[in-house]
Amino acid sequence: MDEMFPVGDPVRQAIETAQAACEAAVAKNPHYLDDTSRGNGYERAAEAHQIFRTFPHWLVQKGSTELLAKAPAKLERVVKAWRWGKPGFLAIGPTGAGKTRGIAALGRTLLYRGVEDGGDAWSRARRIIWTTANDLCEARREWRLGAGEVPAIREACNASLLFLDDMGLDRDISAVRKVLEDRYDHAVPTVSTSGLSVEELDRHYSPAVMRRLFEPGGKGGVVVDLFGGGQ
Numbered sequence: 339m340d341e342m343f344p345v346g347d348p349v350r351q352a353i354e355t356a357q358a359a360c361e362a363a364v365a366k367n368p369h370y371l372d373d374t375s376r377g378n379g380y381e382r383a384a385e386a387h388q389i390f391r392t393f394p395h396w397l398v399q400k401g402s403t404e405l406l407a408k409a410p411a412k413l414e415r416v417v418k419a420w421r422w423g424k425p426g427f428l429a430i431g432p433t434g435a436g437k438t439r440g441i442a443a444l445g446r447t448l449l450y451r452g453v454e455d456g457g458d459a460w461s462r463a464r465r466i467i468w469t470t471a472n473d474l475c476e477a478r479r480e481w482r483l484g485a486g487e488v489p490a491i492r493e494a495c496n497a498s499l500l501f502l503d504d505m506g507l508d509r510d511i512s513a514v515r516k517v518l519e520d521r522y523d524h525a526v527p528t529v530s531t532s533g534l535s536v537e538e539l540d541r542h543y544s545p546a547v548m549r550r551l552f553e554p555g556g557k558g559g560v561v562v563d564l565f566g567g568g569q
């Protein structure tokens with residue numbers, strides 16, 4: 339797997355410089371980063387960095403090799419083998435097993451490849467969304483009644499690849515159910531984690547909702563079970 343932006347890496351340096359340049363450009367023109375005609379690697383790096391900043395803050399300074407170093411071997415294999423077009427997967431296991439780090443490494447690698455390769459790799463990578471089951475639930479709760487669609491839910495539905503961390507920690511399942519039903523209908527993949535077993539998740543979300551996580555477009559996703567060790 340490629341290291342994503344190790345110290346001294348030219349792409350990382352480009353990001354750091356681009357970050358400052360972009361912040362100045364955005365200050366002058368709030369739509370600066372919306373302009374897709376600015377599609378060179380330098381600007382891709384800056385945008386990728388913005389996306390990675392939406393991942394959990396304690397991961398942001400870490401490269402994908404560093405992230406995967408603490409992920410169980412079983413998860414590392416699935417992460418390294420994942421390519422666009424493959425179905426998603428669900429990593430389950432005890433707290434501290436490295437589930438969040440493992441899937442963050444995948445997001446980071448896909449962003450890195452998008453920055454490097456441009457084209458399709460970039461048009462997909464820039465539509466990656468990171469969220470948690472509870473964030474979706476809270477977003478729906480906080481959205482004003484009658485104010486139309488919840489933006490965070492719409493974005494999660496439209497993501498090229500959705501990272502859905504900590505399934506089962508949402509008190510109201512309706513937001514996650516909506517997102518999974520929508521993504522199932524559009525056959526787009528979701529990579530998720532949970533501290534619960536598949537049986538507990540079935541009880542929490544219902545088997546019908548869980549089936550939508552695993553069979554988008556009829557393509558079966560996999561469960562990476564890290565309970566009892568991840569070798």
Ligand SMILES: Nc1ncnc2c1ncn2[C@@H]1O[C@H](COP(=O)(O)OP(=O)(O)OP(=O)(O)O)[C@@H](O)[C@H]1O
Binds near residue numbers: 408432435438439532
């Ligand atoms: N907030 C944090 N700040 C710094 N390091 C962390 C933090 N959270 C976790 N880590 C480190 O990353 C390792 C793997 O944690 P990770 O969060 O990926 O596990 P997890 O399987 O997602 O756990 P959980 O089910 O609690 O979300 C931990 O053992 C710890 O060393």
Ligand SMILES: [Mg+2]
Binds near residue numbers: 438504
């Ligand atoms: Mg986690």
